Amino acid sequence: MNAPITKTRPTQLDVPVSGMTCAACATRIEKVLNRLPGVSAQVNLAAERARVNLSGEAAAAPEEVVAAIRRAGFDVPQARAEFAISGMTCAACATRLEKVLNRLPGVEATVNFATEHANVRYQPGLVDPDRIKAAVAKAGFGAAEVGVASREQERARQAAAWTAELNRFWIAALLTLPLVGQMPFMFDAGWSAGAHHDILPRWLQFVLATPVQFWIGARFYRGAWSALRGGGANMDVLVALGTSMAWGYSAVVTLLGFHDLHVYFEASAAVITLVLLGKLMEARAKTRTGAALDALLRLQPRLAYVERDGELAAVPVDTLHPGDVFVVRPGDAVPVDGEVVTGESTLNEAMLTGESMPVDKRAGDKVFAATLNGSGVLRCRATGVGAHTLLAGIIRMVEQAQGSKAPVQRLADRISAVFVPVVVVIAVLTFAGWWWLAGDFPQALISAVAVLVIACPCALGLATPTAIMVGTGQGARAGLLVKNAEALELAERVSVLAVDKTGTLTEGAPAVTDVVPAAGWAGDEILALVAALEQTSAHPIAAAVVAEARRAGVAVGAAEAVAAVAGKGLTGRVGERMVWLGTPDFLAEQGAAVPDASSAALAAAGKTLVAVAVDGAFAGLIGVADRIRADSAATVARLKARGLRVVMLTGDHAATAAAIAAQTGVEEWRAGVLPGDKAAAVKSLASDGTLVGMAGDGINDAPALAAADVSFAIGVGADVAVEAADITLVKNSLAGVADAIDLSRATLSKIRQNLFFAFIYNVLGIPLAALGFLNPVIAGAAMAMSSVSVVSNSLLLKRWRPGR
Numbered sequence: 001m002n003a004p005i006t007k008t009r010p011t012q013l014d015v016p017v018s019g020m021t022c023a024a025c026a027t028r029i030e031k032v033l034n035r036l037p038g039v040s041a042q043v044n045l046a047a048e049r050a051r052v053n054l055s056g057e058a059a060a061a062p063e064e065v066v067a068a069i070r071r072a073g074f075d076v077p078q079a080r081a082e083f084a085i086s087g088m089t090c091a092a093c094a095t096r097l098e099k100v101l102n103r104l105p106g107v108e109a110t111v112n113f114a115t116e117h118a119n120v121r122y123q124p125g126l127v128d129p130d131r132i133k134a135a136v137a138k139a140g141f142g143a144a145e146v147g148v149a150s151r152e153q154e155r156a157r158q159a160a161a162w163t164a165e166l167n168r169f170w171i172a173a174l175l176t177l178p179l180v181g182q183m184p185f186m187f188d189a190g191w192s193a194g195a196h197h198d199i200l201p202r203w204l205q206f207v208l209a210t211p212v213q214f215w216i217g218a219r220f221y222r223g224a225w226s227a228l229r230g231g232g233a234n235m236d237v238l239v240a241l242g243t244s245m246a247w248g249y250s251a252v253v254t255l256l257g258f259h260d261l262h263v264y265f266e267a268s269a270a271v272i273t274l275v276l277l278g279k280l281m282e283a284r285a286k287t288r289t290g291a292a293l294d295a296l297l298r299l300q301p302r303l304a305y306v307e308r309d310g311e312l313a314a315v316p317v318d319t320l321h322p323g324d325v326f327v328v329r330p331g332d333a334v335p336v337d338g339e340v341v342t343g344e345s346t347l348n349e350a351m352l353t354g355e356s357m358p359v360d361k362r363a364g365d366k367v368f369a370a371t372l373n374g375s376g377v378l379r380c381r382a383t384g385v386g387a388h389t390l391l392a393g394i395i396r397m398v399e400q401a402q403g404s405k406a407p408v409q410r411l412a413d414r415i416s417a418v419f420v421p422v423v424v425v426i427a428v429l430t431f432a433g434w435w436w437l438a439g440d441f442p443q444a445l446i447s448a449v450a451v452l453v454i455a456c457p458c459a460l461g462l463a464t465p466t467a468i469m470v471g472t473g474q475g476a477r478a479g480l481l482v483k484n485a486e487a488l489e490l491a492e493r494v495s496v497l498a499v500d501k502t503g504t505l506t507e508g509a510p511a512v513t514d515v516v517p518a519a520g521w522a523g524d525e526i527l528a529l530v531a532a533l534e535q536t537s538a539h540p541i542a543a544a545v546v547a548e549a550r551r552a553g554v555a556v557g558a559a560e561a562v563a564a565v566a567g568k569g570l571t572g573r574v575g576e577r578m579v580w581l582g583t584p585d586f587l588a589e590q591g592a593a594v595p596d597a598s599s600a601a602l603a604a605a606g607k608t609l610v611a612v613a614v615d616g617a618f619a620g621l622i623g624v625a626d627r628i629r630a631d632s633a634a635t636v637a638r639l640k641a642r643g644l645r646v647v648m649l650t651g652d653h654a655a656t657a658a659a660i661a662a663q664t665g666v667e668e669w670r671a672g673v674l675p676g677d678k679a680a681a682v683k684s685l686a687s688d689g690t691l692v693g694m695a696g697d698g699i700n701d702a703p704a705l706a707a708a709d710v711s712f713a714i715g716v717g718a719d720v721a722v723e724a725a726d727i728t729l730v731k732n733s734l735a736g737v738a739d740a741i742d743l744s745r746a747t748l749s750k751i752r753q754n755l756f757f758a759f760i761y762n763v764l765g766i767p768l769a770a771l772g773f774l775n776p777v778i779a780g781a782a783m784a785m786s787s788v789s790v791v792s793n794s795l796l797l798k799r800w801r802p803g804r
Contacts, residue, residue: 013052013062015125017043018075032072036060052125063105066125078106081129082403083118085111086142086161089223089279090235091416091461093141096227100139101132110405113458114465114791117146119403140226162283169280172216172273175208179266180777202254202263209265213247217272233420235457239275241424242452243268246776249445262442264449264776271453271780278784282458285791296395296476299351299370304335320385328378334367337384345376352390353479353731390730397481397728401472402465406485408751409464412758416457423455423766430770443772450769454779455762458787463754466794471747478802479730480740487726490710491744494693496685497639497737498704500678501650501657502540503697504714504734505636505664506626510541512548513607514623516598524554526612526620530581532559532574541608541624567651567674569610580613584653585672587611592618603655606663628663635734636665642741649673649681649704678704695737712737739802746800754790761786 017029026043033041033052038059041052052065060068066076088094094113101109106123120132129145136143182199198205214221220243223236250263303314305327312327317335320326325341328334334347346358349371358374361367367380369389386392405413427448434444468485475482482488502508515523531549534542536559549556559579562572569582580587584594592613598621599609607623636646648669650657657671673681682704686692694701694708705711705725713725714734729736765782768774774782 011054013050013054013065013125015050015052015065015069015076016079017048017050017069018077029069029072029074032068033065036064036068039065041065062125066106066123076123076125078108078121079124081120081122081132082146082399083120083129083132083136083143084146085116085118085136086144087223087226088113088116088141089219090456090458091412092234092420092457093223093227094461095413095417096231096234097136097139097141100135104132104135107132110403112403112405112465113461114469115402117403118143119400140223140229158283158287162280165276165280165283168216169273169276172212172269172276175212175216176266176269176273179205179208179269182266198263205263205265206251206254209247209250209269212269212272213243216276217243220272220275233424235420237420238423238452238455239271242427242449242776243271245445245452246271246449264446267446267449267776270777271449274777274780274784275453278786278788281784281788282462282791285788285795288795296351296391296398299333300391301333301335301370305329305332318386320382322382322385324382326380326382328367328373328380330373330375330377332373334369334371334373334380336369336382336386337389338367338380338382340365340367341379341381343376343378345378346374348372348374351477352394394476394481394730397483398472398476401482401484401488402469404468404484404486406464406468406489406751408489408748408755409485412460412463412755416460419455419457419460423452426455426766426770427451433770434772446775447770447772449776450772450774450779451766453776454765454769454774454783456758456765456783456786459758459761459790460755462787462790462794463758464751466791467747467750467754467797470794470797471743471750471800474797474800475740475743478736478739478743480736480743480802481728481730482740483726483728487710488744488747490691491693491727491741492748493691494644494710494741495690496645496647497693497695498647498649498682498685498708499666499694499734499737500696500701500704501648501652501660502626504695505632505648505660505666506628508540508626508697510544510608510624510626512544512622513625514602515548515620516602516623517620518598518618521619523620524552526622527552528554528556529574529577529579529614529619530610530612530622531556533562533570533572533579533581535559536562536572537564537570540626541610544624545610545622566676577614578616581610583651584609584611587613587618590616592616594618594621599653600655603653604659606656606659608652608656628660629734631733631735632664635738638735638738639741640665642738644741647685649678651675675701676703679707682707693737693741695734712740735803742802743800746797750794750797754793757793758786758790 029043029050030041033039033050038054038056039052040055041050043050050069054060069076085097088097091113094111097118098109098111101107101111101118101120104127106126108121109118111118122132133143178200220236220240223234224240227234227237246264247268250265250268253261253263301317304317304320305312306315306324307327320336326335326338340361340363342363344362347361347367348358349368351370352368361378367378369391384390430451431444431448434447435441468488471488472482499505515527517523517526527549531546531554534545535556557574559572559574562570564570565582565586568586569580571580573579580590580592584599587594590613594611595618602609602621602623607625610622610624612619612622639646645668646666648657648661648666650669650671651674652671654671657669661669670681678701682692682694691709693710693712694704695712695714696705697714705713710727711725713728714732714736727740729740769779
C-alpha cells in the first residue's frame with residue numbers, strides 16, 4: 001500500500017516584524033507564537049525578526065504564524081525582489097508567468113516582457129525568493145535575483161546570449177539562402193499555380209532545411225513545450241506549429257517520392273531564419289530602451305579619496321560610512337552624498353537635476369553622489385552612502401516605474417492571453433476552408449502556415465512597456481522621477497492643477513521686509529517679543545523673523561508656555577507679558593483686532609502678515625515677503641496654454657494671495673486655506689470626471705498631494721522618498737510640472753501609435769494570409785519586423801527634451 005503523499009512546507013521561518021518598541025513587545029510576540037501548535041519561536045528586537053521553527057505534521061501553517069503576529073498588534077512588512085527572467089519569447093509568456101507567480105501565497109507580481117524582469121512583492125514567512133525562482137523554473141523559464149552586484153553579470157549574460165543567437169542566425173542564413181535563392185525561378189515556373197519546378201534536388205533541400213528546423217529552431221520547440229505544459233500558448237507555439245507543418249509535409253513528399261507534389265522546405269527554413277533575425281533586432285532595440293537606467297548606474301563612482309597619514313588614499317566607495325570625511329579633487333565625481341566641510345567649488349548636477357548651470361558649493365552646502373566637481377577642492381562629510389544616496393533613490397524610482405504596468409496595457413494583456421488559441425483556430429478554419437471547400441490541399445497548407453506565422457502577439461506586448469521605459473528614462477535625465485506607469489498615464493489627462501503658494505510659486509525662503517509697531521511700541525521691541533516665540537518653531541516664517549532679529553542685533557529673551565495653534569499662530573509668555581502672534585483673523589478671535597489701515601498696504605504688496613498682540617491689545621505687524629520664483633509666471637502661462645486651469649491654494653490673507661496671483665498670472669486662487677484643509681480643497685476641484693493635479697514642496701502638503709489624482713513634489717533634493725507624490729521633481733522649479741505633463745503626453749502618444757500599429761497589423765495581416773494573398777516567407781518577414789517597428793517607434797521618444 002502506497003503511503004499518502006504529503007505536501008511539504010518550510011520547517012523554519014525567518015520573519016521580519018515591524019512595530020516593536022521594547023523588549024516587552026518581543027516577549028509578547030514570542031508568547032503568542034509559542035501558543036500555536038508545533039511552533040517554537042524566538043524574537044530578536046534588535047534585528048526586528050522572528051525565528052520560527054515548525055515541527056510535526058500538526059504544526060501551524062506559515063499563514064497562521066503571520067496572522068498571529070498581526071493579531072498581536074504588529075505587522076509583517078512585505079518584501080520586494082526583482083528577478084531577471086530568461087526564456088520568454090513573447091507577451092503571452094509574460095502573461096502566463098505573471099499568473100503563475102500571483103498564485104503563490106502572499107505574492108503580488110508584475111512581469112515586464114520588454115525588460116525581461118519580474119517585480120515581486122511577497123510576504124516573508126509565506127514565500128521566499130528561492131520558492132519564487134522554483135515556481136518560475138517549473139513554468140519553463142529561468143530566474144536570477146537582481147541586485148546591484150549582479151547587474152553587470154546580467155548584462156554580460158545578455159551579451160553572450162545575443163552573440164550565440166547571432167551565430168545561430170548566420171548558420172541558419174547560410175543554410176536557407178540556397179533555398180530562398182531558387183524562389184524567383186519557382187515563381188516564374190508557376191509556384192502558386194501548381195507547377196513543380198525544382199531548381200535544387202529535393203534531397204539537398206531536405207538536408208539544408210532539416211538542421212534549420214530542428215537545431216536552429218530547437219528554441220521554438222522548447223518554448224512551445226514549456227508554454228503548453230504550463231497550460232498556455234505563446235509565439236513559439238505558432239512558429240513551431242506552422243514551420244513543422246510545412247517541413248513535415250515536404251519531408252513526407254520527398255521521402256515517399258511524390259514528385260508531382262510541391263515541397264515547401266524554403267518556407268519553413270526562411271520563416272525560422274527571419275524570426276531569428278527579428279528577435280535579434282528586437283533584443284538590440286530593447287537594450288537601447290533601458291539606456292537611461294544603464295547610464296544612471298554607470299554614474300556611480302567606484303573609488304573615494306580619504307586622507308590617510310597626510311596623503312590621499314583611494315578606497316572603494318562601499319567602505320565609506322556616514323560621518324566619514326572624503327576629499328573631492330578637481331574634475332572628480334562626488335562618491336557619496338555629503339556636506340561640504342571646507343573648500344569652495346562648483347558642481348555640475350545636470351545628471352541628477354537636468355539643470356545645466358553649475359551650482360556653487362561652500363561649507364555647509366549639500367553635495368550628491370555622481371555630480372562632477374569643477375576646479376576647486378572640497379572636503380566633505382558623508383551623510384548618505386550605498387542605497388541612501390540621491391542617485392540610488394533615483395535609480396530605485398526609475399526601476400519601480402519601468403517595472404510597473406500602465407492601465408492602458410490591460411487591454412493588450414487580455415488580448416495576448418487568448419491571442420494564440422484564437423489564431424490556431426483561425427488557421428484550422430483556413431486549412432479546412434481551402435481543402436474541403438476549394439479542394440486545394442497545397443494552398444490550404446500554405447495559407448494555414450501563413451496565418452500561424454504572421455500572427456504576432458509580441459508587438460502587442462511591447463507596445464506599452466517599451467514606451468514607458470524610454471519615457472521614464474528621459475524623465476530621470478531631466479530630473480523628473482515618475483513613481484509608476486499609472487502616474488505617467490494620468491498626468492496627460494490632468495485638466496486642473498492646484499499649486500501651493502509657498503515653496504512652489506515662491507522660493508520658500510521668506511525674509512522680513514517691514515516691522516510696523518502700533519502706537520506706544522518700538523520696532524525692536526516688537527521684533528524681540530515675536531522672535532522669542534518664533535525661535536521655538538521650525539516654520540520658514542519663524543526662521544525669517546529670528547534671522548532678522550539677529551541681523552538687527554536685538555536681544556531675544558526666552559519664552560515660556562509656548563503653544564502652537566495649527567495654521568493660525570503662536571501664544572506664549574515673555575517675561576510678564578502674554579503674547580499672541582499669527583494671522584490677523586487669529587488675533588481678532590482673541591479680541592485684538594488688527595486695524596485695516598495697518599494691514600492693507602502690506603497685504604496689497606503681496607506680503608505675509610504676522611500680527612502681534614500683547615496682553616490682549618494690538619501691538620504691531622511684521623511683513624514677510626517670499627520672492628516669487630523667476631520662472632513661475634512663464635510656467636503658469638505655459639500650463640494655461642496647454643489647456644490647464646491653474647488654481648493657487650494658500651493659507652495667507654486674501655489680499656496677499658491676490659497680489660501673488662496677479663504677479664504670476666494665476667486667475668483663480670483660494671486664500672486662508674489651512675494645511676489640514678488643503679486636501680478637501682483639492683477634492684472640491686474635481687467634478688464630472690475632472691482629473692486634478694497638485695503641486696507642492698512636499699513639506700506640509702502630503703495630505704493634499706495624496707488627495708490629488710496626480711501629485712507633483714517640487715524641489716525635494718535628496719529626499720526622493722516622498723511617498724505621497726506620484727511624480728518627484730528633483731529640480732527646484734515649477735517648470736518641472738509642465739515638463740512632466742509634456743512627457744506624459746509624448747509617452748502616451750507613442751503608446752497609442754504602437755497599439756494602433758500592433759492591432760492594425762494583426763487585423764489586416766491575418767485575413768490576408770487566410771485568403772491566400774501572403775506566402776509564409778513574406779508572412780515571416782512581416783512578423784519579424786512588427787516587433788522591431790514598435791520598439792523603434794518607442795525609441796523616438798529619446799528626442800524628447802524638457803521645455804520644448
